[in-house]
Structure formats: structure tokens, C-alpha cells
Amino acid sequence: MNTLKLTVRDVLSRSSFKHAKVVAGKEGLDRQVKWSHVLEVKEFDALINGGEMILTTGVGLQLDLPSQLMYVSRLIEKDVACICIEVGPYFKLIPPEIIELADKHAFPFIVFEKTVKFVDITQDLHTFIINQHHQMLSQLDILSRKFITLSLAPNGILKILQELNQFFRHNILFISDDTKPYYYPSEIKELEITIRVHLERSPSINTGQKFLMLKDQKFAQMPVSGLGQIWGYLFLEVTEQLSDEFPFLILDRAALAIAQILLRNRTIEERKQNNEDEFVRNLLSGRSFEQEDLHAYLPSKSRNTYFRVFIIQMKTFETNLGEEEWEEIKLQRSMMIRSLFKRNGFFPAVASSKSEIVIIASFIAADHLIDETNRFSQIIEHIVNIKDNTFIDGTRCTFGVSTVYKEITEAKKGYKEAEDVLKMRESGITKSYFYEDLGIYRLLLLVENNGYLETYVQDYLSTVFDYDLKMESNLFETLCVYLECGGSKKETADRLFIVRQTLYHRLEKLELLLGEDFMEPSKRLALEGAIMTSRLLGNK
Helix, strand or coil: CHHHCCEHHHHHCCHHHCCEEEEECHHHCCCECCEEEECCCCCCHHHCCCCEEEEECCHHHCCCHHHHHHHHHHHHHCCCCEEEEECCCCCCCCCHHHHHHHHHCCCCEEEECCCCCHHHHHHHHHHHHHHHHHHHHHHHHHHHHHHHHHHCCCCHHHHHHHHHHHHHCCCEEEEECCCCCEEECCCCHHHHHHHHHHHHHCHHHCCCCEEEEECCEEEEEEEEEECCEEEEEEEEEECCCCCCCHHHHHHHHHHHHHHHHHHHHHHHHHHHHHHHHHHHHHHHHCCCCCHHHHHHHCCCCCCCEEEEEEEEEECCCCCCCCHHHHHHHHHHHHHHHHHHHHHCCCEEEEEECCCEEEEEEEEECCHHHCCCCHHHHHHHHHHHCCCCCCCCCHHHEEEEECCCECCHHHHHHHHHHHHHHHHHHHHCCCCCCEHHHCCCHHHHHHCHHHCHHHHHHHHHHHHHHHHHHHHCCCHHHHHHHHHHCCCCHHHHHHHHCCCHHHHHHHHHHHHHHHCCCCCCHHHHHHHHHHHHHHHHHCCC
């Protein structure tokens, strides 16, 4: 790697510098020399780009000491590699103040103790730099071809990292949203964790190629992009001064080859996702499916394997999307959800539409942990906290989770349960995401569509509804609160914000309408069921 970078130290070893002497700034001999420039003027700001070796007879330094110090300071600010002065009629002595300034900034100050031809020096250096540049381009072309070849090989990403490691002799990593990291050599796992934490903490500032410091370690960062978005980053650990340009040129070629691998994998993933989507939809609708799909998308059946059906419903979605845009969102959304469920120990099969995502979340559990819901709750919390994401807005999502099943043929039933939870949450009847928490509503939902529920409500509550409608009163609310309070008159009055005497008057009305024994256990249970049913039907 160092052979492709010309430093001040390298220049001093050339024959044209055999009479040169470093009088200051020796700590800066590893500065890169990008070009040489003969400078004999006082105003040079427009002539300097940075990285030049300045050759001068000292005409520009025939000034008073403050002006000389300002002249050298401006060279340092312009990031000049070094200055070489011919000791002679124009400049005979280097003031100690200038030596101190050069030492402070590690800015090499070189003098020629004998007359030299600047034209010979510039010709020699420029020929070397041009040849070096040609060698760099040749090396870049060779590496590019290797990267392309490796991109077609099995486990191509790791092999590209190995090639980069062999060239730079430094640690190299590729980090993406995928849970699987790539790094070489294998013992730098902790380094991978450090970088991933950095990316997760500062996602918005990690775009573009740049050098960055993490825990006193310097890295060259190169984004890997495709289809208008960043898929991951290459990180090269830097332990020595490198050219700002060449390592990024190589990393860019490697990033392009990795992007080609990811694009091919993406095409395969799209095809797989479409097949998985169809398979899941077939299960949820009770249609037939291929047995080979069962083995492809679900874990092997065992005594301790179970599943729940998990629905994510999105309230709004941009409908003015082209087919390609939607396919991209669908794939990214499915990949994101699948990765989230896998990280929480599930084996997910995912189907995604514009308004909902359905996951058959298989898991392995001991008998006493079959009904455990903590991991599902953690997933819900994670999604709710997703904001400013192109694919999912957690603030506009709601969730429904079925009970636990073992036989995959019951996926249709689980899907209906998860839908029922969504319906109950939408109506405000329940705050839980889990079907097993619906209580008596589980029974009511089973007979919801056969007309019995309407009749049941009318049989038990019609007199109260009719009275409220006629008298513009609120006996139904009083009845609901009174039952919820277990017949406690004080608690009921407090919750309704009425005086005890008003409550007594309302209870007398209820006894006339429902019978004096309406608080007897059997009748009370029937009334509570009718109230729940009325809420289910949306009557109140």
C-alpha cells in the first residue's frame, strides 16, 4: 500500500536531494507529496491546492520576521507538504522563530546547502508521480476485476473482504441492516459490535464516504448503495496515514461489487417473498398448499413447536404508488418484520399487503411457557416506536394476536381471532392485543353473525333503551356503572358524579323496568352479558 503513496521521506531519499537537509518539522516527514511547485511570489493562495512540495530560492521570504512567519503560516494552512529553500543570495539563514513554528506544526522545512536545478527536481518528481498514478490506476483495475470475479463466487462478500484485507493489511467489515455481519479477520467480532452500535445511535449522519473515529480507532467509511438507497457500509480500520483518495477508490470498487451481490440476492428474495406471501395467504384462507412450501417457510414440526397469527394493520398508506415502488416497499417491509421476529426467537412466515402485514410466528417452547406473551409485546413496542421510516410508521399501526396453535391447518382460525382483536380494539372494547384476554367476548363473537345477539340485547335491555330515548335520560349508563361497581351505591354515585339521592331515584326506575330482582346473580349475569353484547354490536 505504501508504494502507492509518495511521502516527504521518500522524496528525500532520491538522488536530487542528496544535498538537502531537514532543519525543522521532522515529525512531518510522512506527509504525502502530491506534486511539486516552484514558488517565487508573495501572494500564492490561488496557486496552491494542498499536498505540494514547494521549491523556492527564498525570494518570497525576503521580508521582516513577522511577514516571514505569516508566509510560512499560510503555507501550513494551505496544507502544503513541505518547503524546500535553496540557501544562497536571497536567503542565507532560517530564523529560530520559523524553525519553532515548523516544529510545532510538523511542517518539514528543508534547505539545499548547494545550488540545485529546480527543473531537474520537478521533472524527476513529476515523472515519478505520473508513473505512480499510472501504477495506482493499474492496481485499481486489477482489483476491480478481482472484485467482479469474486462477486460471482459463493460467499462472495466475505471473499471480497479477504481481498481488501490482503491488500490493505487492515481490518475490514461490511455492516448492513441484515442481522448477519461480514468481517475479516474473524477475531474482530467486538469491532463489529462497536460499529453497529455507532450506526444505530447516529443513523442520520452516517451517509457518504469519510474518515471517522470510534473509541480512538480511525476508519474509512464507504456506503454500499443500490436502487437509490444505502444497503450497508464498508469500514476499513486505518492504523497509518493513508492517501485521502486511493483507499476510497478501492473501497468504491469493492462496494460496487458487493452491491451487485446484494442486488442478485434481492431478486432472489423478491421471488421468495412472493412465493411465501402466496403460501401464507393460502394457509389463512384455508386453501390448499404445496407440502414443499410447508418445509420451506415453516420450521420442522416437533412436539414443542407452536405458532400464533400476528396481524399488523396500517391505518393509512400512500395509494398513488407505481407497481415497482410498491414492490420495493413490500420487500423492505417484509424483510424488516422478518428480521425483527427472528431477533426475538421466532420463525416467521410473512405476507404483506398495503394495509396489513400478517405473520405466522412459529416458536419452540416448553409446556409452561406456551402462553407467554412478553416477546410479542416487545415486538409491538418496537414497531410502535418506529418513526420516519419509509416502509412502516409505527404510530399508525395497530395489532392483533391470536391464541396459541399447534396444527398449521388452524391458521385460518388464528387469523380470524387476530382480526377479532383488531375489531375489539378499534371499537374501544379492549386494550389488549391478545385474543385470550377478550374474555366473554370470545363467546359473543362466535354467534355474532346469526342474529341471536340482537334478540338477546332487546330481550334484556329494550325497556331501558326505550326509556332513555323517550325521557332523554341516562339510565343505561347508570346500570352499566352500578354493575361494574358490584352494586356499591357510594362508588357508583362517585363515578357518575351525582348525589346519593339522585342515584336512588334512578335505581328505583331500573327496578320498575327490569324487576326488583335484577341484581340477583342469574339476572345480573344476563344483564352484564347483554351490555357487553350491545357494545359489541355498537348499539351504545
